[in-house]
Amino acid sequence: EDQVTQSPEALRLQEGESSSLNCSYTVSGLRGLFWYRQDPGKGPEFLFTLYSAGEEKEKERLKATLTKKESFLHITAPKPEDSATYLCAVQPYSSASKIIFGSGTRLSIRP
Amino acid sequence: DAGVIQSPRHEVTEMGQEVTLRCKPISGHNSLFWYRQTMMRGLELLIYFNNNVPIDDSGMPEDRFSAKMPNASFSTLKIQPSEPRDSAVYFCASSLGQAPYNEQFFGPGTRLTVL
Numbered sequence: 001e002d003q004v005t006q007s008p009e010a011l012r013l014q015e016g017e018s019s020s021l022n023c024s025y026t027v028s029g030l031r032g033l034f035w036y037r038q039d040p041g042k043g044p045e046f047l048f049t050l051y052s053a054g055e056e057k058e059k060e061r062l063k064a065t066l067t068k069k070e071s072f073l074h075i076t077a078p079k080p081e082d083s084a085t086y087l088c089a090v091q092p093y094s095s096a097s098k099i100i101f102g103s104g105t106r107l108s109i110r111p
Numbered sequence: 112d113a114g115v116i117q118s119p120r121h122e123v124t125e126m127g128q129e130v131t132l133r134c135k136p137i138s139g140h141n142s143l144f145w146y147r148q149t150m151m152r153g154l155e156l157l158i159y160f161n162n163n164v165p166i167d168d169s170g171m172p173e174d175r176f177s178a179k180m181p182n183a184s185f186s187t188l189k190i191q192p193s194e195p196r197d198s199a200v201y202f203c204a205s206s207l208g209q210a211p212y213n214e215q216f217f218g219p220g221t222r223l224t225v226l
Binding site: 041101 | 159169204212214215218220
C-alpha cells in the first residue's frame with residue numbers, strides 16, 4: 001500500500017537553529033514528491049517538486065533532498081516567519097492522478 | 112490574478128441538509144482538484160478534473176458526494192444529505208497541465224460544520 005509518513009509531528013526551534021524534517025514514503029514507483037507549506041487557516045502553498053533520487057532544490061532558507069525511500073526538508077537558520085505546517089506528498093506511478101499527502105510537521109520558530 | 116476563489120468560506124448546516132461548495136480556478140489552468148482536510152485523516156484528494164472532465168473520483172467517499180465542472184472557470188462540490196462526519200475543511204486547487212505532479216495552487220478553503 002502506498003504510504004507517506006512525516007516526522008516529527010511537531011518541532012520547536014530557536015531562531016537560527018537549523019534542522020531537518022523527514023518524509024518517508026512507500027510507493028510502487030515514484031512519479032514525483034512534493035513539499036507544501038500550510039499556514040493556519042490557509043490552503044497549502046507549493047514549495048518544491050523532486051523527481052529522482054539525488055535531486056536537490058533550494059528556496060531561501062529551505063532545501064529539499066530526495067533518496068529512494070525518503071525526502072528531507074532542511075531549514076537553515078530559520079526565522080519566526082518560517083513557522084508553519086510542512087506537508088509532503090507523493091505521486092505513485094500506479095496512477096497518473098493519485099496523490100498521497102503525509103500528515104505534516106508543525107514547525108514553530110521562537111524568536 | 113486573484114488566485115483560486117472558494118465560497119463560502121464558512122458553512123454551518125444541520126444534518127440532512129444539502130451543501131454546495133463553489134470554486135473558481137485560476138484563469139488558464141486546466142486541472143482542478145477537490146480535497147478534504149481533517150485532523151484525523153489529513154489532506155485527501157476527492158476528485159480530479161482535467162479540461163472540465165472528471166478523471167479520477169476514487170477519493171469521493173460515497174454517493175452523497177458529487178462534483179461538477181460545467182466550464183473552465185467554475186466547479187461545485189455537493190453533499191446531499193450532509194452528515195456530521197462530513198465536517199472538515201474543503202480545498203479546491205488548480206494547476207496547469209494534465210497531472211497532479213504539476214504545481215497546484217490551493218484556494219483558502221471552506222470550513223464546513225455539520226451539526
